[in-house]
Amino acid sequence: MNIKLITVGKLKEKYLTEGIAEYTKRLSRFCKVQVVELIDEKTPENASEAQNNQIMAREGERIQAKIGSRDYVIVLAIEGKQFPSEEFSQKLEAIAVNGYSDITFIIGGSLGLSKAIKQRANLKMSFGLLTLPHQLMRLVLIEQIYRAFMIQQGSPYHK
Template sequence: MKITILCVGKIKEKYFNMGIDEYSKRLSRYCKLEIIEVSDEKTPDNASMAEELQIKKKEGERLLKYIKDGAYVITLAIEGKEVTSVELSEKIEKLGISSESHIIFIIGGSLGLDEAVLKSGDYSLSFSKMTFPHQMMRMILLEQIYRAYRIIHNQPYHK
């Protein structure tokens, strides 16, 4: 299985990079992992709704260029479906069994995902009704994918 994390912006904090590197290394035994970053747009303080929509649109256009035909696309959005770790593992396992060989998880920028990106997805996933920094979300997502593979393979993992 190939898993792509398609995201807006670069990770600047060393501690996030260390966590992302650790989970990427752990995942390498279960799947082929690829992380693709597209550049983010600067959001001015007190941006209008129209400016925010334009920023999301530009970031969305960059993301859409990387969505491959035949890939199963999971967008991360507050409005998405909240699932448990076991349910996420079941989803990943079912996709693998149904011959989906590529899953793309999409993480938006600080303003979220453009409507066109959300519509391109096959499934919308929410980790919480709360908002998380998109850099932190990348590490949390990788940890949950790693946890999912541990569950799929009936391997122990701390709770």
């Protein structure tokens, strides 16, 4: 299985980079992980809704260019479905059983994701109503992917 994490914006904090590297290493037993960082658009102060939509559209085009035609796409969106860890693990397993070998997770920029990217998604997923920094969300997501594989293995990691 191949897991791709497409994110908008660069990760600068060393502690987050180290955490993501650790979970990527742990995941290498189960899958290949690729992290794709895309440039985020600069948003002017007091940007209009139209300007925000244009920015999201440009970011969306860059995201779309990195999605494979046969990828199962999961976008992180506040309006998405929330999963307990066990159910998320079952969902990843079901995706693989249904013939998908490439799963792409997408974390948008500070404005969110364009309509086109949300429409391309096979699944919209949410980690709740909390607002988290996008950089921190990367670490949380990759840890949950690792946890999902450990649950599938019956590992005590999840306890």
